[in-house]
Amino acid sequence: MTTPLPRSDKLAQRLALAIPALLLAGAYVSEYGFGLFPCEMCWWQRYPHFAAIGLALISTFAAQKRMWIGLAALAIAISGAIGAFHAGVEYGWWPSPLGCTGSNPFSLEFVRCDEAAWSLFGISLAGWNALLSIGSAVAIWVLLLAKERA
Template identity: 80%
Template sequence: MSTPLSRSDRLAQRLALGIPAILLAGAYISEYGFGLFPCEMCWWQRYPHFVAVALAFVSYTAPPKRVWIGLAALAIAVSGAIGVFHAGVEYGWWESPLGCTSTDPFSLEFVRCDEPAWTLMGISLAGFNALLSIGSAVAIWILLLARDRQIGEKA
C-alpha cells in the first residue's frame, strides 16, 4: 500500500501534468493558430513535455507516485534546458549543431532555428519555454521536498 499524497504532493502532481500540457497547447496554438511553425530545435523542446505529461498521468495510478512526479519534473527541466540552448542559438551566443532549418509542411520555406519567430520584451518562445519549464520543475521539486520537511518535523 502506498502512502497517501500530502497537499504539497498533490499540488506538485497537478503542476507536473498541467504545466507541460499548457506549454504544449501554447505551442500548437502558436503553430496552427498563428502560423509560427516549429524548427527542429522547437520540436526537441516538445518531446520532453510529452514525456512529462505521460509520467504525470502514471503518477495518478501507479506507485510510487512521488517518484513519477519527480521524473515528470525532470522531463520538464530537460525541455527548459533545451530551451536555454535554443534561445542561445537565437541570440547568437553559440552555434547550433544543426543546419538550423526545418521545412514548413505547408510551404517550401525553411523555418530557421537561429531566428526567433516571435518575441515579447526581447524573449523568444524558446526563452519563455526555458523560463517557465525550469521554474516549474524547481517549484515541483520544492513542493515534493516540502512534504519531506513536514514529515521530519512531525517525527
C-alpha cells in the same frame, strides 16, 4: 489501503501534468493559430513535455508516486534546458548543431532555428519555454521536498 498524498505532493502532481500540457497547447496555438511553425530545435523542446505528461499520468495510479512526479519534473527541466540552448542559438551566443532549418509542412519554405519567430519583452518562445519549464521543475521539486504531511 494506500495513504493519501500530502497536499504539497498533490500540488506537485497537478503542476507536473498542467505545465507541460499548457506549454504544448501554447506551442500548437502558436503553430496552427498564428503560423509560427517550429524548427527542429522547437520540436526537441516538445518531446520532453510529452514525456512529462505521460510520467505525470503514471503518477496518478502507480506506486511510488513521488518518484514519477519527480521524473516528470526532470522531463520538464530537460525541455527548459533545450529551450535555453535554443534561445542562445537565436541570440547568436553559440552556433547551432544543426543547419538551423526545419521544414514547414504547408509550404516549401524552411523555418530557421537561429532566428526568433516571435518575442515578448525581448524573450523568444524558446526563452519563455526555458524560464517557465525550469522554474516549474524547480517548484515541483521544492513541493516534493516539503516536510508537510497529509
